Amino acid sequence: MKQEIKELLDHYKRGDFRALARLITLCENGIFEDVDEIVEEKGGQIVGITGSPGAGKSSIIDHLALRYVERGEKVAVLAIDPSSPFTHGAFLGDRVRMRRLSTKGVFIRSMASRDGIGGLASAVGNVLRLLSGFGFSRIFLETVGVGQAEVDIMNVADTVILTLSPGIGDEIQLLKAGVMEIADIYVINKSDLEGAGNIRIMVETILSHEKSESDWRRRVVETSCVENRGFEELETAVNDHWKYLKESGELVKRQTKRRRYALISRFLQKIRLIVENADVERLTFDGLKRLLCDDIISVHNDKGG
Amino acid sequence: MDEKKIRVLIAKPGLDGHDRGAKVVARALRDAGMEVIYTGLRQTPQQIVEAAIQEDVDVIGLSILSGAHMRLCEKLLSIMKEKGLDIPVFVGGIIPRDDAEKLKQMGITEVYGPGTPLSKIVEDIRSICALKR
Numbered sequence: 001m002k003q004e005i006k007e008l009l010d011h012y013k014r015g016d017f018r019a020l021a022r023l024i025t026l027c028e029n030g031i032f033e034d035v036d037e038i039v040e041e042k043g044g045q046i047v048g049i050t051g052s053p054g055a056g057k058s059s060i061i062d063h064l065a066l067r068y069v070e071r072g073e074k075v076a077v078l079a080i081d082p083s084s085p086f087t088h089g090a091f092l093g094d095r096v097r098m099r100r101l102s103t104k105g106v107f108i109r110s111m112a113s114r115d116g117i118g119g120l121a122s123a124v125g126n127v128l129r130l131l132s133g134f135g136f137s138r139i140f141l142e143t144v145g146v147g148q149a150e151v152d153i154m155n156v157a158d159t160v161i162l163t164l165s166p167g168i169g170d171e172i173q174l175l176k177a178g179v180m181e182i183a184d185i186y187v188i189n190k191s192d193l194e195g196a197g198n199i200r201i202m203v204e205t206i207l208s209h210e211k212s213e214s215d216w217r218r219r220v221v222e223t224s225c226v227e228n229r230g231f232e233e234l235e236t237a238v239n240d241h242w243k244y245l246k247e248s249g250e251l252v253k254r255q256t257k258r259r260r261y262a263l264i265s266r267f268l269q270k271i272r273l274i275v276e277n278a279d280v281e282r283l284t285f286d287g288l289k290r291l292l293c294d295d296i297i298s299v300h301n302d303k304g305g
Numbered sequence: 306m307d308e309k310k311i312r313v314l315i316a317k318p319g320l321d322g323h324d325r326g327a328k329v330v331a332r333a334l335r336d337a338g339m340e341v342i343y344t345g346l347r348q349t350p351q352q353i354v355e356a357a358i359q360e361d362v363d364v365i366g367l368s369i370l371s372g373a374h375m376r377l378c379e380k381l382l383s384i385m386k387e388k389g390l391d392i393p394v395f396v397g398g399i400i401p402r403d404d405a406e407k408l409k410q411m412g413i414t415e416v417y418g419p420g421t422p423l424s425k426i427v428e429d430i431r432s433i434c435a436l437k438r
Binding site: 021025029090091 | 309312331332335336340341342343345348352356359360361
């Protein structure tokens with residue numbers, strides 16, 4: 001292991017935010033990769049929040065996280081925004097809605113999606129592990145604004161919240177497969193606006209027809225950030241789901257899923273790099289496999305084994 | 306992904322509510338391939354330093370149009386020193402020429418007034434980050 005990472009890990013273990021922040025950057029840049037082999041999860045709840053752009057994900061985190069902070073919990077936020085497919089730059093604006101948290105000792109990190117698809121960034125698995133290992137009791141993970149099919153959040157979060165708001169369309173939209181299916185808790189945000197009640201009825205109707213494999217009864221909660229309403233109910237739902245995960249044994253399954261996802265995204269990242277640097281006009285599938293083997297052998301030799 | 310991305314914090318300290326300039330600069334840096342974290346309005350120097358640490362940025366850019374640039378920069382630099390955070394700080398806004406000189410002596414890397422080409426800001430940030438590596 002590189003000396004720099006070793007030193008940072010020492011500080012990280014002593015609870016140093018700066019070391020944590022540096023290690024996250026090294027994960028993002030592919031320099032610190034084997035996080036799962038070095039850092040243990042410490043069992044904080046990972047709460048994923050997804051939904052379309054402008055639905056209120058960041059504002060909901062601001063309200064919800066504040067409640068946990070006021071109870072004396074250690075809270076972190078990891079907020080993802082998209083990278084440009086052209087310049088690879090990003091405008092990360094989730095902190096703007098979380099100003100109250102930043103004065104209360106909450107660790108907030110903005111992350112560009114870079115090569116990630118599915119609503120997350122490819123380093124998310126490793127970064128979540130770093131946050132969990134740091135000892136945060138609640139970790140809020142905000143996806144990029146999603147459409148209908150970006151469902152990766154279900155592979156990394158313990159609890160998934162889907163944020164909906166008035167004006168998203170009719171029941172036909174809610175009947176579509178994908179994002180609508182993956183939530184443990186549905187939030188109808190902006191409930192101060194007209195139409196929120198209708199969406200609530202539509203979502204509840206759809207859920208009542210759903211055959212679910214688990215015993216968790218999915219909740220629908222109405223919130224309004226401008227009126228600061230509904231967050232007590234949302235907190236209860238999040239806590240109840242956490243309790244359910246622990247008591248039912250489902251939590252272990254979610255942790256396994258998370259580990260699997262982190263390994264797959266690391267591996268895909270590797271393949272992507274190889275293909276991007278190859279002459280694709282001449283590259284056959286067998287050729288790609290050979291390049292991958294060469295890469296594995298060279299890494300093996302670097303490690304001195 | 307071994308190439309290191311440049312991360313920039315764009316912040317608005319103090320009590321002025323005009324953030325058009327900050328957003329235009331943030332957009333230009335984004336289009337130059339950087340990852341820009343925007344804090345929003347009315348940040349205290351303490352909050353800005355905290356955000357810079359958590360976001361692990363390479364550069365801080367401040368937008369100030371309130372006239373309080375001397376006090377705000379002095380405070381920010383002193384908190385950075387206290388926390389051992391040693392990264393370049395750029396300031397943009399309405400800054401009298403004499404004050405700009407004083408800010409630089411204080412430790413601000415560069416001061417940009419109205420009419421500065423966006424490409425100059427991009428180039429300055431690129432070259433200072435290249436130096437640090």
